[in-house]
Amino acid sequence: MTHLAAAPSPSVRVRAPGKVNLSLRVGAVQEDGYHPLSTIFQAVALYEEVTATQVSEGAGVTITVDGPQADLVPLDATNLAWRAAEALAARVGTPPDVALHLAKGVPVAGGMAGGSADAAATLVACDALWQTGLSRDELASLAADLGSDVPFALLGHTAVGTGRGHLLTPAMTRGEFHWVFAAQAEGLSTPAVYGRFDELTAGSESADDPGLTEDTGLMQALRAGDAHALGRALHNDLEPAALSLRPGLERTIVVAREAGALGAFVSGSGPTVAALARSRQHALAIAASWTAEGAADSVWCTSGPAHGARLLP
Ligand code: C5P
Structure with missing residues (x-):
């Protein structure tokens, strides 16, 4: 058979x-x-x-x-x-x-x-x-x-x-950038963050077409592979909205800065906080600070671009 x-x-x-x-x-x-x-x-x-x-x-x-x-x-x-x-x-x-x-x-x-x-x-x-x-x-x-x-x-x-x-x-970018992310057990809803953004910006003049003119320095930093300049240029208009929904994230950002992060901010609509490090070793050190301070539910070291x-x- x-x-x-x-x-x-x-x-x-x-x-x-x-x-x-x-x-x-x-x-x-x-x-x-x-x-x-x-x-x-x-x-x-x-x-x-x-x-x-x-x-x-x-x-x-x-x-x-x-x-x-x-x-x-x-x-x-x-x-x-x-x-x-x-x-x-x-x-x-x-x-x-x-x-x-x-x-x-x-x-x-x-x-x-x-x-x-x-x-x-x-x-x-x-x-x-x-x-x-x-x-x-x-x-x-x-x-x-x-x-x-x-x-x-x-x-x-x-x-x-x-x-x-x-x-x-x-x-265009040059080289590799080292990132570390502080994630939270409880996520944030993207529409809720945009909704809070609308509340916070109501009455102020918000552009119909937000230009990238202010990001010339950021693009230069990417082309030069200059992590220090990139760290200074990181920007997120949704950060105040995410922080207002999750005030505890301010501390997560402060802890990363105290650990020498080149930049630390809310990633997209949050609640993950991103920190830019000088090296992979430095990313691990920032992650260790977050863990020691209880400022993250989990930490993720990685690099970009991917x-x-x-x-x-
Ligand atoms: O496009 P996506 O389904 O990922 O968007 C999720 C929600 O995020 C949308 O329903 C909207 O509330 C908000 N959003 C927005 N403006 C964008 C992208 C997303 O208001 N440019």
């Missing part, structure tokens, strides 16, 4: 990075509820890894998750990865039958776009699994419909973002 081993289901693995906004300039809320942005993204080497496995017809999308804070991640259609698989399937007329496994390497709901990285990785994984033949631009357009930060997770490295943050132009969503062998 001959035993035929069942062929393994086809499976694809993709990595996509988290990000920090080196500069985040926010304009006045528009009629569609979004704020025009001028931002400079940098991808960091904290990755989400998505494994997409073909399943039998009619099974639909399923999600499993592991990694720190996995219990905070929804397993249903509210997960951006789920929506990414369905959007791609609908775009190419394929049934959305796929099992997605997300290995979380970016703090959850931390202002580092981990959910967006899951969506970007899912697009690239399902694109390969279903051999859709879509171009990178077509994937980027699907990505933009899923969320403002998803196109950058596809692209990676360092880029200027305008519009909702989804219109990207790559930026690559965008990419298939793993």
Whole structure:
């Protein structure tokens, strides 16, 4: 008798990075509820890894998750990865039958776009699994419909973002920058932070089109690979809103500065605090200060820029 081993289901693995906004300039809320942005993204080497496995017809999308804070991640259609698989399937007329496994390497709901990285990785994984033949631009357009930060997770490295943050132009950088992140167990909702931003800026003149003119120094620092100058130029218009929702983060920033961080600020909509270090050794020292002072629920040392969503062998 001959035993035929069942062929393994086809499976694809993709990595996509988290990000920090080196500069985040926010304009006045528009009629569609979004704020025009001028931002400079940098991808960091904290990755989400998505494994997409073909399943039998009619099974639909399923999600499993592991990694720190996995219990905070929804397993249903509210997960951006789920929506990414369905959007791609609908775009190419394929049934959305796929099992997605997300290995979380970016703090959850931390202002580092981990959910967006899951969506970007899912697009690239399902694109390969279903051999859709879509171009990178077509994937980027699907990505933009899923969320403002998803196109950058596809692209990676360092880029200027305008519009909702989804219109990207790559930026030139030299060398490697050392980052350390202080994450909190309880995340912040992005719409809530933008809502507080609206309250705090009500009555003041907030631009319809926040320019990047003030970021010339930052762009020069990136091109020169000058971490000290970059540290001085870091900027986040959402920081006052995040701090007003989480006043304890001020101390996290102060502890990093006392440990010699070249710059320390809220990452994106928070509550993660990012600190720029002189070296990997220095990043570890800042992390140790945060831990010793109880100023973070978890600490993550890494570097940037990092690559965008990419298939793993
Ligand atoms: O695009 P995304 O779904 O990631 O945005 C989440 C929420 O963040 C939006 O619903 C909106 O409240 C807020 N947002 C914004 N302006 C942006 C990006 C996001 O107001 N440019």
